[in-house]
Amino acid sequence: MTTHKKQDPRAIRSKRVFKEAVVDILTENPDISKLTVQKIAKRAELNRATFYLHFIDINDLLKQVVYDIFDDLSLKISPTLQIDNLNNQEQLITLLDYFYKHRKILAVLFEHPGFKRKFHMMLTDLIVIKRENDGTSTKSTLSMDILASSVLGIIMWWLKDGIQFSSEYIANQIIELYR
Numbered sequence: 001m002t003t004h005k006k007q008d009p010r011a012i013r014s015k016r017v018f019k020e021a022v023v024d025i026l027t028e029n030p031d032i033s034k035l036t037v038q039k040i041a042k043r044a045e046l047n048r049a050t051f052y053l054h055f056i057d058i059n060d061l062l063k064q065v066v067y068d069i070f071d072d073l074s075l076k077i078s079p080t081l082q083i084d085n086l087n088n089q090e091q092l093i094t095l096l097d098y099f100y101k102h103r104k105i106l107a108v109l110f111e112h113p114g115f116k117r118k119f120h121m122m123l124t125d126l127i128v129i130k131r132e133n134d135g136t137s138t139k140s141t142l143s144m145d146i147l148a149s150s151v152l153g154i155i156m157w158w159l160k161d162g163i164q165f166s167s168e169y170i171a172n173q174i175i176e177l178y179r
Contacts, residue, residue, distance in 0.1 A: 015054050017044045019065050022058075027104035030111065032062070066115060069106070070122065073098060077126060089171050091130070096167035099155055107159045116152065123148035150177070 021043035025035065035058050041048045055061040076098050077091070099106055109115040127144045151174060158170050 011054065014044075014046060014050055015064075017046060018051060018054065018061060019068065020044070022061055022065060023105045026108045030108040032058075032112075065105075066109065066118075069102065069109070070118065073122070089168075089175055092171035092174055093167050096155070096158075096170055099159060100163075100167055103159045103163065110156050110159070120145075120148050120152055123151055 018040060021040050022035065025039060025043055026032070037048050037051050037058060040058070040061070041051050044051075051061075055064070073095075077095060110119075124144050124147075127147050131144075154170065154174060158165065162170070
């Protein structure tokens with residue numbers, strides 16, 4: 001029998017503050033090579049020893065930030081896939097609203113191939129589930145990889161250069177593209 005140890009609220013807060021600090025630093029200067037534990041700890045207003053209590057190194061912290069983003073995204077999208085009466089536009093707007101809210105850190109993360117690859121796989125899975133729910137998995141001639149890649153490209157462009165467009169507008173454009 002395993003017992004679950006309740007996490008100390010101070011530890012939860014410290015981890016959250018370090019994650020917020022690294023996101024703030026990266027949105028100001030996306031060059032990950034310039035990150036130091038000292039800079040992160042100073043921004044978090046905590047010390048380096050506290051950092052090392054929670055993270056092995058900067059890469060561990062960054063990995064956890066990315067995992068948090070994918071977990072959030074999965075939690076945000078999963079319920080919409082279970083509801084049959086939602087249309088593609090509402091699902092896309094939900095996804096795009098999440099990206100808009102986190103656009104600064106996502107723009108930085110999209111620069112890294114591993115993040116792009118993982119997000120591409122997530123989009124592909126999303127398309128597979130959507131096609132199965134709609135009963136279009138065998139009818140569609142477009143490759144899921146091509147669909148995922150083009151949606152990824154649109155989102156990356158939107159976050160970097162087209163942010164003046166609303167999530168509703170981008171969702172409508174994506175839907176028009178695939179009619």
